[in-house]
Structures are given as structure tokens and as C-alpha cells.
Amino acid sequence: MNSKIFGASAIAILAVTPALGVTTQPLFTFVAGSLTESNVTNGPWTLHRTGSHDASGIKVPSVAGTPYAGYCNGQGKVTTNQGSTSVMQPYYFPFVFRKGQILEGFFDYRPRNEQEATVAAISTDWGATWIVTSQALGLNNYCPANPQDPDNNSVIVNNTTAPYGSNADNAADNGLGHAFILTVAGVQRIYNLNRATNHIDSDQLVVHTIPLAAGGTFLTTLPALGYPSPLAPTNPAPFKGTYPLLDPTAQATTGLLTPDAILGAVNFPGGVIAVVYVSKVLNGTAADANGNYPNLPPNYPLPVKNCKKTPSFALTNIVSASAKGANTDVTAVRVATTTDGVNFTDIGAVPYAPNAGALTDPNTVGAAGVADSFSGIRWLGSGSIVPLTNGKYGLFFGAGNCLDNDSDGFHFIGYAETTNAVSGPSDLLTWKVIKGLDNPIMSTDTVTDTQSPYSQYPAQTPVVSLTGVNLLTPSQVLPWTPPTPAAPIVIPPGGYTSNFYSGRLYDPQAVYKDNQTLTIVFAGYNTPQPSNNLGDYRSIGRFQLTVPTNYFKPF
Amino acid sequence: MKTVKTYLILTTSAAALAVATPASAGGVTSPVSVIDSIDWSQLGTEGTIVNAPATVTTALGNVVTVSDTAGAPLLRYDQSSAWSGNFAPGTALLYTAPFLGTSDITLTFATPVLGAGAQIQANYNGPFTAQITVNGTQTFTESGVSNANADGSAIFIGWLGARSRRSSSR
Numbered sequence: 069m070n071s072k073i074f075g076a077s078a079i080a081i082l083a084v085t086p087a088l089g090v091t092t093q094p095l096f097t098f099v100a101g102s103l104t105e106s107n108v109t110n111g112p113w114t115l116h117r118t119g120s121h122d123a124s125g126i127k128v129p130s131v132a133g134t135p136y137a138g139y140c141n142g143q144g145k146v147t148t149n150q151g152s153t154s155v156m157q158p159y160y161f162p163f164v165f166r167k168g169q170i171l172e173g174f175f176d177y178r179p180r181n182e183q184e185a186t187v188a189a190i191s192t193d194w195g196a197t198w199i200v201t202s203q204a205l206g207l208n209n210y211c212p213a214n215p216q217d218p219d220n221n222s223v224i225v226n227n228t229t230a231p232y233g234s235n236a237d238n239a240a241d242n243g244l245g246h247a248f249i250l251t252v253a254g255v256q257r258i259y260n261l262n263r264a265t266n267h268i269d270s271d272q273l274v275v276h277t278i279p280l281a282a283g284g285t286f287l288t289t290l291p292a293l294g295y296p297s298p299l300a301p302t303n304p305a306p307f308k309g310t311y312p313l314l315d316p317t318a319q320a321t322t323g324l325l326t327p328d329a330i331l332g333a334v335n336f337p338g339g340v341i342a343v344v345y346v347s348k349v350l351n352g353t354a355a356d357a358n359g360n361y362p363n364l365p366p367n368y369p370l371p372v373k374n375c376k377k378t379p380s381f382a383l384t385n386i387v388s389a390s391a392k393g394a395n396t397d398v399t400a401v402r403v404a405t406t407t408d409g410v411n412f413t414d415i416g417a418v419p420y421a422p423n424a425g426a427l428t429d430p431n432t433v434g435a436a437g438v439a440d441s442f443s444g445i446r447w448l449g450s451g452s453i454v455p456l457t458n459g460k461y462g463l464f465f466g467a468g469n470c471l472d473n474d475s476d477g478f479h480f481i482g483y484a485e486t487t488n489a490v491s492g493p494s495d496l497l498t499w500k501v502i503k504g505l506d507n508p509i510m511s512t513d514t515v516t517d518t519q520s521p522y523s524q525y526p527a528q529t530p531v532v533s534l535t536g537v538n539l540l541t542p543s544q545v546l547p548w549t550p551p552t553p554a555a556p557i558v559i560p561p562g563g564y565t566s567n568f569y570s571g572r573l574y575d576p577q578a579v580y581k582d583n584q585t586l587t588i589v590f591a592g593y594n595t596p597q598p599s600n601n602l603g604d605y606r607s608i609g610r611f612q613l614t615v616p617t618n619y620f621k622p623f
Numbered sequence: 624m625k626t627v628k629t630y631l632i633l634t635t636s637a638a639a640l641a642v643a644t645p646a647s648a649g650g651v652t653s654p655v656s657v658i659d660s661i662d663w664s665q666l667g668t669e670g671t672i673v674n675a676p677a678t679v680t681t682a683l684g685n686v687v688t689v690s691d692t693a694g695a696p697l698l699r700y701d702q703s704s705a706w707s708g709n710f711a712p713g714t715a716l717l718y719t720a721p722f723l724g725t726s727d728i729t730l731t732f733a734t735p736v737l738g739a740g741a742q743i744q745a746n747y748n749g750p751f752t753a754q755i756t757v758n759g760t761q762t763f764t765e766s767g768v769s770n771a772n773a774d775g776s777a778i779f780i781g782w783l784g785a786r787s788r789r790s791s792s793r
Binding site: 110167168169170190192199200201202279280281282283284286 | 707718
């Protein structure tokens with residue numbers, strides 16, 4: 069009898085032994101109470117300001133509401149959020165880093181069809197509240213001609229109504245976005261995506277130099293407007309402009325391949341800096357007249373497979389219930405090096421699945437009624453990289469697939485690590501996804517394929533799984549009301565669009581808080597398209613993750 | 624001198640100091656002899672937004688009111704943490720953050736002092752001019768260079784009243 073007991077004990081020991089040296093705790097756990105929709109103090113106009121206005125509106129099923137409420141005052145001047153703390157909207161695509169006990173953030177401020185500017189802010193409470201320090205590189209100082217027009221078809225220029233949203237050649241809200249800050253050889257620069265038609269995802273990144281400062285990075289030395297005029301030459305006189313001509317101080321990078329956003333940078337000996345960036349080829353999987361795909365990246369897996377229209381079961385939070393068509397954009401995560409911050413040398417792309425080291429799988433197209441069919445990552449469009457104590461790098465990313473049919477990749481927040489310790493730039497080219505669509509850190513609303521076999525996306529409960537996270541009340545966003553689709557569509561826990569990130573969730577910016585905690589600042593939309601709920605879009609939020617002690621290197 | 628009001632223009636000051644070397648009244652560029660000081664860390668840790676006016680106490684117990692002309696808040700920084708300047712590493716700093724609406728720092732001493740001053744640095748790297756105004760009338764300016772050397776080289780700007788020896792220099 070005793071020997072059996074001893075034997076059982078020995079077996080138990082053997083079972084435990086292999087785990088020694090391997091963490092048995094989850095890589096990430098949610099810090100309870102840390103998820104919040106951020107507020108902003110000062111800065112430009114916000115969607116909602118206590119005692120002043122609640123901008124809201126819808127385009128479907130019929131235009132209603134006032135999406136530009138309070139944008140201008142009675143004197144025809146654009147208003148600000150100065151002196152007020154408001155819900156941080158419409159801001160998105162954050163770039164955030166830590167200096168001491170203060171976070172510095174750079175945000176894409178983007179009221180729909182009206183403005184796009186870069187806004188710098190600081191936070192002294194780990195991203196729950198941001199204080200705007202400066203704003204630059206905007207599009208215009210015009211007032212909407214009709215604050216109730218969700219498309220902002222006309223603006224007031226010199227006291228006269230001028231075409232704006234009504235002419236696709238004008239800027240609308242297509243300015244300089246996706247800000248990233250990098251200091252190379254003692255020179256600090258800000259990099260932006262030029263979103264103008266025929267320039268976005270084909271031009272090099274726009275570069276401006278920012279003076280180094282002891283207390284923070286401010287945009288006060290940059291031009292207020294990134295383009296001399298937001299009005300296009302195709303406008304009728306006297307509203308002819310020069311858009312998309314950039315301001316004369318703008319420089320451009322060289323050597324990046326169809327850049328869309330920089331995810332992060334790593335310093336190497338010899339003054340070499342490697343950037344990990346998202347390359348996006350618009351319509352890369354749309355065949356030309358001869359059935360060829362001339363713009364495909366050379367390592368793209370053939371044959372080309374495209375999404376179908378958004379599956380009906382995934383339309384839960386699209387008010388119009390109108391499926392989006394297949395998105396034919398191609399994204400790749402690439403690595404480039406620089407020694408001067410302007411001229412880059414691309415050293416290659418992260419492989420696509422099924423190759424080892426892949427982050428994304430262009431062959432994941434999904435099919436309703438097929439188990440786990442929509443579990444792959446087709447597009448990865450945003451995120452940030454972080455160093456690990458073991459020499460590897462981690463990547464917190466926003467990504468998606470045919471469930472959304474959008475190459476911005478906004479379905480969930482995931483996590484990956486380099487397969488090797490990073491001793492040179494090429495080590496940033498192979499990764500392993502640890503938190504994907506089906507086991508995410510955080511997700512937009514759960515969608516359910518009710519056909520057999522029944523499949524939920526995500527399959528597993530996200531690390532951060534809450535409902536009702538929204539600072540706005542229903543009355544503040546009227547006339548928008550949550551959709552109530554008929555069966556068999558499954559209503560997710562908490563109801564549709566109950567979170568400020570129910571419809572979009574992306575660009576996680578990881579910040580080291582202490583040796584057990586990361587703070588993640590991210591962007592979210594209440595609905596997938598702003599036009600569905602113009603009172604609740606482009607929001608900033610933050611949450612915190614407990615991580616294994618000393619897993620991440622301070623950064 | 625019944626009360627001394629130290630008025631610092633520019634963006635950042637380190638500890639305010641009472642100086643005690645006899646001299647004719649005027650500006651000084653070094654704290655020849657420090658007999659008292661203010662530790663800004665008493666206003667909170669780095670990142671604390673200090674609503675003005677705030678009250679601090681010097682090492683020797685003098686009560687000082689810290690304010691801004693516009694009534695705007697100030698911000699606490701630490702050198703070599705969030706502040707990449709040329710104070711000595713770890714120095715507790717008080718920042719006249721322009722984005723908070725702050726334009727200057729005014730120190731009002733409950734007990735009169737003979738002189739006062741502070742290390743000071745502009746936010747942007749490069750040359751700058753610091754100015755101190757005493758009792759709203761007398762001013763002194765000094766040139767400085769802002770950099771990220773973290774070596775304690777931030778200039779000192781102060782004012783010393785015309786009073787003999789150190790007897791009543793607080």
C-alpha cells in the first residue's frame with residue numbers, strides 16, 4: 069500500500085517537473101477596474117461637451133441629428149474644448165510612450181468629413197485622462213455650412229458656402245494621420261500618412277522635424293495646417309485650391325514600401341534603427357483586365373483568395389445591416405532600417421501563412437457554417453512593439469479578417485512575439501501569434517455563426533471582457549438606437565454596441581507601468597462605421613494587464 | 624525688505640533657494656551661500672498637477688505661496704525621469720506648463736527673506752533668457768542654455784537684497 073502511495077507521489081512529481089522554469093500563470097490577466105473610456109482636457113472641439121453640446125446623428129435609415137453641434141460658435145469661428153474635460157472623441161490611432169511617470173500621446177483627431185489633425189497630449193493617470201498640449205498639421209479652419217449634414221457637403225469659406233464633402237477631390241477628413249515620433253542621431257521627427265486620394269498607401273510618409281525639449285514633445289513649431297489649402301483645383305472659382313499639395317516644410321521618407329503606419333522602432337549598434345511598419349497595397353488582390361495581380365507583394369501566397377461579402381451573422385452591429393463587399397487590400401508587416409531617420413532601406417516582410425514566422429494569413433477567407441472558418445488574421449494594421457527580458461520583442465496589434473472586410477484590421481487586439489531574440493533587424497521578421505482572433509486580449513462584439521457547426525467569434529472569452537463600457541448615455545447619442553436584428557442573429561452579451569469599442573478596436577499602444585503591469589491605450593468605435601452613430605465614434609480607451617513578473621523589459 | 628516676491632519667468636524652475644551673501648541689491652547668478660530651500664517634491668510625485676496658489680514650506684519652516692499670474696496650475700517633474708534637462712539627476716522640478724495656461728511662477732514668502740533664487744531651464748533645447756522680478760518692480764535677466772545633459776548646469780537666477788551680513792536673510 070505504501071509503495072502505491074509513493075508511486076503515486078512520484079508520478080505527480082514527474083508531472084510537475086517538466087513545468088519547472090515555465091510560467092504556469094496566464095501570460096496576461098486583466099487588472100480589474102482598469103478599463104476606461106478616456107477623457108480629454110482642452111484641445112479642439114469634441115463630440116460632447118457638458119453644458120454646451122452633444123453632437124450626434126445617423127445616416128441610416130435616414131439622415132437625422134446634428135453631428136457638428138457646437139463645432140462653430142455664433143461668430144462663425146471653430147470652437148475648442150479649452151477649459152473643459154470631455155469624452156475623448158473624435159480621436160483615434162494613438163501613438164503613446166512613457167517618460168517617467170507621464171505618458172505622452174499623439175493622436176489622429178478626425179471629425180468625420182471635416183478635419184484631420186495631429187494632437188499631442190500628456191496623461192498623468194496612465195491614459196484615463198489626456199491633457200492636450202498642442203495641435204498641428206490640420207486641414208482647415210472652416211465651419212460646416214449645415215451642422216446637420218453628416219457628409220459636410222459644404223463649408224463656409226470667406227462667409228460664402230463652398231463645396232467640401234460634395235467634391236471628392238477636396239480634403240474632407242483626409243489629411244495627415246497615423247502619427248509616429250522617432251529620434252535619430254539627435255533629430256526628432258514626426259511621421260504621418262498622407263491620406264489624400266492617390267497618395268494614401270502609395271506615397272512615402274510625410275516627415276516634419278520637431279525640436280527636442282526637456283519636458284515633452286510639442287507640436288507648436290509645426291505648421292497649423294498640413295496643406296496650404298484643403299480645397300482642390302477642381303473646385304469652382306473662387307474656391308479653387310491646391311490640395312493635396314503639402315506645406316513647404318514637409319519632407320518625405322525614402323525607401324519604405326507603400327507605408328501605412330509605423331508600429332515601432334528598435335535601436336541597434338552603429339546607429340542603425342529598424343522600424344517595423346505596416347505596408348498596405350490598395351486593391352492588391354483585385355485582378356486587372358488580364359486576370360493578373362500586378363501589385364501583389366512577391367511573397368504573397370498564391371492562388372489569390374478574396375473574401376466574400378460580410379457574412380450575415382456578422383452584421384450584428386452594422387445598423388444598416390448592409391454587408392460590406394470584399395476588401396481587396398493587402399497588408400504586410402515589413403522591416404526597414406535607417407541611420408538618418410529619412411532614408412530607409414527595406415529589408416523584407418514578415419512571411420504570410422502557412423510559412424513559419426507568419427503574422428497574417430491571406431488565405432483565410434471564411435465560410436459560414438464551417439467551424440472556426442473566420443478565425444484567421446487576414447489584415448494586421450496597427451499596434452506597438454515592446455521588448456521582453458529574454459531578448460525577444462512582443463507586438464500588440466489590431467487585426468481582422470473577412471468578418472469586417474476592412475484592411476484597417478479592427479476586429480480585435482492580439483499579441484505576438486518574435487520567434488528569436490532580437491540581435492539584428494532581420495530578427496524582427498519572424499513572429500509567433502500568441503493571442504489571435506479566437507483567444508484575443510480584447511474583441512469587438514461577439515458574433516455567432518448559427519449554422520451547423522455553431523461557431524462563436526471569438527471562440528474564447530477575451531482577456532478583457534466587459535460590457536456597458538461607455539461614458540455616453542443613450543440620450544447623448546440620440547437619434548441613434550441599437551439595432552435589433554431578427555433571429556437567427558445572436559445578440560451578444562450586454563446587447564449590441566454596448567461598448568465604445570463594440571464596432572472597431574485597434575491600435576493598442578503598450579506602455580510599461582511596472583514589472584508586473586502594462587498599460588494599453590487603444591482606439592475604438594461604437595459602430596463599425598461612423599455614419600451609423602455619429603455621436604459615438606473615434607474614441608480612446610485604456611486598460612491594464614498583469615503580466616508575469618519581469619516578463620517585459622522596462623521601456 | 625518687508626516681503627520678497629520672487630517672480631520667475633520662463634518655463635521651469637528647480638528648488639527655490641534663499642541666499643545669504645551680503646552684496647548690493649541686485650541679481651545673482653549663483654547661490655553663494657544657501658541657508659534655506661524649498662523641496663518641490665512636497666507638492667506631490669512626478670505628474671502631479673499642482674493647483675495654484677499652493678503652499679509649500681522651506682526646510683527651515685518659512686511658508687511660501689506658489690502661484691501663477693493667470694491662476695493656472697503647475698506640473699511636477701523630476702530630472703532624468705519625465706524631464707530630460709540639465710538639472711542634477713533626481714532633482715524635483717516645478718513646470719510652468721504652457722498647455723495648462725501657466726506663464727510664470729510667483730513665490731510669496733510669509734516671512735521676509737533677503738534674497739531668493741532658483742535653477743531654471745527653458746523647455747526647448749537651446750539658448751534662452753531667464754528673468755526674475757522682485758516686488759513687481761526690480762528685474763534681472765540672465766542668459767542660459769537648455770540641454771539634456773543632466774549635469775546640474777541649469778543656470779541659477781536670483782535676487783539678493785542690500786542688507787548687511789547674514790543676520791536676517793530669511
